[in-house]
Amino acid sequence: MDVPWTSIITHLIIFIYMLQYTYTFKQSGSCYFPERWEGTWFQSGVRQPIVIEGPRLSTKGRCLGSEGDKFLLVDDKRACYRCVVIHEKHVNVLQYKETYCHGREALPSLCAMITGDALLYSMFRETAVSIPCPFRGPFLFAYNRGHGECRQPLSNIDACADDSRLLLSYQACPDVHGSESAVEELECLAVWKEGSSRYLVGKLHHNHATSNEDRFRCFVYEKAAEGEDDVDYRVAQSGDATCNGLFSATEGSRTMTLKRALLQSKCRFPxxxxxxxxxxxxxxxxxxxxxxxxxxxxxxxxxxxxxxxxxxxxxxxxxxxxxxxxxxxxxxxx
Known part of the structure; x- marks a missing residue:
């Protein structure tokens, strides 16, 4: 039986109205951030913890709509809007780019204002549960803080009783400016892969660490190619509580080359x-x-x-x- 054209057109008009209603609701209604993101976060340079709860992202504003990793936020105090693009690198690490606050615009056109060289911000979960470290000691290593490589004597890394922690013991080299004896405990919090690079975020615990600005650090690491007898891992560390400027395991505020320490022949308990x-x-x-x-x-x-x-x-x-x-x-x- 043939369906009347008037019925088809009527249903098509209703369908279009439903699409328009859905899009309008997404853009001007309310959206919620993923539940796994909820909690308090640390961002370098921001005094107060950043709080994600329901539709709110701390001082950024209230979420009105979203498309994938893009979120439209309204700042109720300033009556302006911004696009925030958030990438989840790990359950304990979020990275985002954002626009300045603008007048009301559709989410796609607002997000198009974010340029490729826009600043990338990192947020680290304050109550993060630690994870097993991607490499385990013991290692011997040389390090470089920009004044030459300190390798005589070699420093060492020991595995702690907890798999999520490593103990780094730095040695001072008499002929290398800036090298000094120090002991730091690294607590591993997040790992992820980005292109060919592998990233690690952790907290450094030592005598001079009095705030999260001192404790949080980002690392890039890579396993050495087969046949490189003197190196097992290369590691680069950020100079502050961000991942900015870390693109390879050979460039950073501090770089390290790790070689697995040879233990004496192990024995077994009876x-x-x-x-x-x-x-x-x-x-x-x-x-x-x-x-x-x-x-x-x-x-x-x-x-x-x-x-x-x-x-x-x-x-x-x-x-x-x-x-x-x-x-x-x-x-x-x-």
Whole structure:
């Protein structure tokens, strides 16, 4: 049966009106930022934490509409509008570009005002849960802060009991200006890949770090090509709490070349001890777990402190191996 043309035209007009209503609602209604973004964020140079909650992005304004990673915000106090393009690099890292505040315009035309060389801002989650670091110690490394490479003596990186932390011990080189002895603990918070580069964001804990401006740092790292005997990783560090100016693992405020340290030949804990992977004291105040083919023992107490004990060398064992004396390397942390 043929459908009357008047019915087709009527339905088409209704459909067009629905599209116009939907677009208008997206542009002038209310939108909400993803729930996983909600919380407080740190941005270098901004005194107060940036808060994302529902449709609001702290002092930037209230979201009226969105298209993908583009958001139309209204600043109610100044009665003006801006486009903010937000990229989620990691659940703990957001990066964005924005326009200045303008009069009311459609989202596409407003976002088109963002040029390719517009400033890129990084926001780091203040309550970020740490993640396992992308590389584990121990390493020996040389570093350069722009005054020459400090490699005599070499500095070293040790793995902490917690997989999300590394201990960096810098050595001073007598012939390199700006080199100094220092100890920093790196807490890893985010990793992502961008093109051929891999990025790491972390917090540095040391005696001179008194604020998030001092603690947050961005790194670019790369694994060395096969056949490079003197280098396992190259790492570049930002000079401030941003990722600006970091484009390769060989250019940064501080660059490092890491070489995995050769441990003494590992040994294993006795079978009668490590055959049962988990042990605990009678009052459950401490637990003991064996890992990595029975060569590593992790001890955790009731307060959360951890000790990692790595078997290095068997010094003595009696005939039935019921008593063993060994040398171990231990690391303590929280």
């Amino acid at each position: 079978f009668w001890l490590s055959n049962y992977n988990h042990w605990h004291t009678l009052d459950y105040s401490a637990t003991y777990s064996f890992h990595h083919r029975n060569s590593t023992l992790k001890i955790t107490n009731s307060s959360g402190a951890e000790m990692k004990v790595v078997c290095v060398q068997i010094k003595y064992t009696n005939r039935d191996e019921s008593m063993i004396v060994l040398v171990a390397h231990f690391t303590m942390g929280w």
